[in-house]
Amino acid sequence: MLCDKCNKREAKVYYTEIVNGEKKEQHLCEECASEFTSFHLASTVLNKDISLGNLLSSILGNYKVTNTSKEKETVKELVCKECGMTYEEFTTLGKFGCAGCYNTFKKQLGPGIKKIQGADVHVGKKPKGFVTKADKIVSGLSEIEKLSIKLQQAIEKEEFEEAAKLRDSIRELKKEEEINA
Secondary structure (H helix, E strand, C coil), X not given: XXXXXXXXXXXXXXXXXXXXXXXXXXXXXXXXXXXXXCCCCHHHHHHCCCCHHHHXXXXXXXXXXXXXXXXXXXXXXXXXXXXXXXXXXXXXXXXXXXXXXXXXXXXXXXXXHHXXXXXXXXXXXXXXXXXXXXXXXXXXXXXXXHHHHHHHHHHXXXXXXXXXXXXXXXXXXXXHHHHHC
């Protein structure tokens, strides 16, 4: 497939941009991609080495928060305590050395990650069998305690009919407990 901009070279970069819900796809050669997109591929084009790591580091490099030279020096001095990787090494390699790097470089990555993914926290699917701390606590409660929580939520939402049903269910369970005791 030929480049959409120059129509001369083979398209190697497939660029999809979504702005205000409108999707725009472009198939670009390396040279046009470095000129017409927010990716700064100059170094990778010269080396003919386009990797996901290089793309990621170039994108994140565009969203650095630092303004003053003092802040830039502070960022250069950041080092992960677990693996020893510096922020500068990360931007060069385009990948972290360990899981601790995420916390170490969180402030620098926040704006870039948020811009790329739309959020700076994971909101996707949970692994099969995953149980939250809240679910563990709720599973240890008695039926009356679970219904009491639901009753409180219904009252807060002003769902009084549902609250009345829950109240009656709680009363019935308490009577059954008294009879069985």
